[in-house]
Amino acid sequence: MSEIKLYTKKFDFYYGHFKALTDINLEIQKNKVTALIGPSGCGKSTFLRSLNRMNDIIPGTIVEGTVALDGKDIYDKNIDVVDLRRRVGMVFQKSNPFPKSIFENVAYGLRINGERNRGKITHHVEESLKNAALWEEVKDRLDTSAMDLSGGQQQRLCIARALAVQPEVILMDEPASALDPIATQKIEELIFELKDDYTIVIVTHNMQQAARVSDFTAFFYLGELIEFDETDKIFTNPSQKKTEDYVTGRFG
Amino acid sequence: MMKINWKKVNEKLGFSILRLATGVVIFILFFIIYDIVSKGIGSVNWEFVTDKPRKGMTEGGIWPAIVGTFWVSLVTVIFSVPIGMFAAIYLNEYARQGRIVRLIRLAIRNLSGVPSIVYGLFGFSLFVLMLNFGLSVLSSGLTLGLLTLPWTITASEEALKTVPMSYREGALALGATKWQTIRSNVLPYAVPGMLTGTILGLARAAGETAPILFTGVAFFWPILPKFPDVLFKQFMALPYHLFIMSTQHHEIVKVRPLAYGTAFVLIVLILLMNTVAIWIRYRFRKKYKRI
Numbered sequence: 354m355s356e357i358k359l360y361t362k363k364f365d366f367y368y369g370h371f372k373a374l375t376d377i378n379l380e381i382q383k384n385k386v387t388a389l390i391g392p393s394g395c396g397k398s399t400f401l402r403s404l405n406r407m408n409d410i411i412p413g414t415i416v417e418g419t420v421a422l423d424g425k426d427i428y429d430k431n432i433d434v435v436d437l438r439r440r441v442g443m444v445f446q447k448s449n450p451f452p453k454s455i456f457e458n459v460a461y462g463l464r465i466n467g468e469r470n471r472g473k474i475t476h477h478v479e480e481s482l483k484n485a486a487l488w489e490e491v492k493d494r495l496d497t498s499a500m501d502l503s504g505g506q507q508q509r510l511c512i513a514r515a516l517a518v519q520p521e522v523i524l525m526d527e528p529a530s531a532l533d534p535i536a537t538q539k540i541e542e543l544i545f546e547l548k549d550d551y552t553i554v555i556v557t558h559n560m561q562q563a564a565r566v567s568d569f570t571a572f573f574y575l576g577e578l579i580e581f582d583e584t585d586k587i588f589t590n591p592s593q594k595k596t597e598d599y600v601t602g603r604f605g
Numbered sequence: 606m607m608k609i610n611w612k613k614v615n616e617k618l619g620f621s622i623l624r625l626a627t628g629v630v631i632f633i634l635f636f637i638i639y640d641i642v643s644k645g646i647g648s649v650n651w652e653f654v655t656d657k658p659r660k661g662m663t664e665g666g667i668w669p670a671i672v673g674t675f676w677v678s679l680v681t682v683i684f685s686v687p688i689g690m691f692a693a694i695y696l697n698e699y700a701r702q703g704r705i706v707r708l709i710r711l712a713i714r715n716l717s718g719v720p721s722i723v724y725g726l727f728g729f730s731l732f733v734l735m736l737n738f739g740l741s742v743l744s745s746g747l748t749l750g751l752l753t754l755p756w757t758i759t760a761s762e763e764a765l766k767t768v769p770m771s772y773r774e775g776a777l778a779l780g781a782t783k784w785q786t787i788r789s790n791v792l793p794y795a796v797p798g799m800l801t802g803t804i805l806g807l808a809r810a811a812g813e814t815a816p817i818l819f820t821g822v823a824f825f826w827p828i829l830p831k832f833p834d835v836l837f838k839q840f841m842a843l844p845y846h847l848f849i850m851s852t853q854h855h856e857i858v859k860v861r862p863l864a865y866g867t868a869f870v871l872i873v874l875i876l877l878m879n880t881v882a883i884w885i886r887y888r889f890r891k892k893y894k895r896i
Contacts, residue, residue: 410773410774412701412702435782439779439780442779445771447771449771451775452772452893465780
């Protein structure tokens with residue numbers, strides 16, 4: 354039984370006068386992994402960031418059309434953006450741990466949402482670190498600086514941090530692009546485990562990764578959605594020639 | 606015929622000019638310090654620092670001037686630091702960056718170039734006359750506060766700009782409000798820079814004569830009452846005292862050593878303020894280590 358968690362309808366996006374996305378109509382299914390692929394500059398990161406309105410902080414951006422979470426338009430005037438971002442979490446391409454301790458990084462989301470109980474915070478921090486497959490490696494040094502962790506560990510810390518606020522959707526913008534193969538594999542395994550409880554949308558440059566990790570794939574090209582289908586179909590029998598050219602490596 | 610390597614020659618020439626320029630600056634600095642210390646240190650003793658001027662200011666000390674400078678600087682700090690920091694936070698983090706904000710920034714930059722005597726006149730008409738604070742510590746402190754404000758705002762803005770966007774983005778993406786983000790992820794890392802710039806501006810203000818000339822400093826005012834009465838009284842101040850002793854006194858040759866003593870104390874005070882700035886910056890940097 355498939356349920357639609359997020360969808361966009363006739364979605365256009367402008368950076369000032371530049372039209373970065375044209376008429377995107379996409380449905381993201383609940384508890385599935387949807388991958389966004391396409392060559393550099395095709396708009397996939399822009400689209401991802403539109404799903405939790407992170408593009409709002411860039412001056413001069415304009416949106417048209419609808420983006421809906423659980424059926425409600427997220428660009429509606431009455432929507433609380435702060436709450437939206439708690440429900441739709443994000444992990445960035447370059448991991449950005451705060452220059453605080455490991456514990457404080459994960460606890461941050463809890464504290465800003467008003468949690469004061471030390472016991473609850475400690476419990477949630479442990480839970481999140483376990484869910485992000487980082488607990489064993491850091492449990493003895495939670496008070497040390499997050500900046501001392503390796504790249505892969507920092508990225509998993511950012512995932513733990515995002516999980517701590519108990520989002521419904523997790524957006525990942527090329528989460529493993531800055532990591533070595535072993536760390537990448539860990540992240541991919543993690544995504545696989547997380548999808549039971551979360552809806553995941555991942556932008557990736559790495560087509561093999563998209564094929565390994567996702568249930569659905571959307572191919573973007575020059576700001577347009579060329580094709581969207583089950584991952585198997587996109588990579589073995591795509592309908593559009595452009596898609597076929599891209600996944601077989603003829604360009605991009 | 607020997608081949609001249611022009612690249613090497615130019616490089617050596619360039620570095621020599623740079624070294625020369627640096628040397629000139631250092632030389633001037635040392636000359637000033639040497640001059641003041643050597644001619645002033647003879648006058649500086651415990652009595653000089655704690656006693657009031659006597660016998661037509663040919664003897665005694667400069668304690669009232671030290672106290673006066675202290676009170677005025679305090680008013681300046683309380684007025685300009687919060688306003689300056691918050692203005693910088695607003696301009697850099699909240700305001701929609703457009704033509705109006707650019708104009709405001711331009712105005713602020715230009716304000717820092719306005720001659721201090723013009724500030725004095727402005728302070729006179731606004732604080733002394735219009736707001737009726739009269740010639741007082743309050744008027745002078747506020748006028749110096751206006752003088753320092755462009756410095757504080759500019760230094761604070763620069764400090765805020767150095768905090769990476771990723772700190773803000775990471776917090777916002779977790780559902781933090783803008784203020785939560787700024788308070789937890791931006792300010793702690795910007796404060797060292799903000800404080801340093803602010804205190805440097807204050808140190809400069811403490812040594813200004815023109816603004817306090819119009820707004821409250823007095824030739825001879827040996828007793829200063831306690832807070833809060835002190836705010837509404839006139840006062841003595843170190844830079845003005847220095848001016849009086851050097852040029853206005855009826856026996857300037859006789860009191861020249863006292864003038865140098867005053868200059869010495871003033872420089873030590875400013876050095877102390879700068880040291881405090883460095884110490885605060887050091888402590889903050891240690892606590893909020895960045896990559």
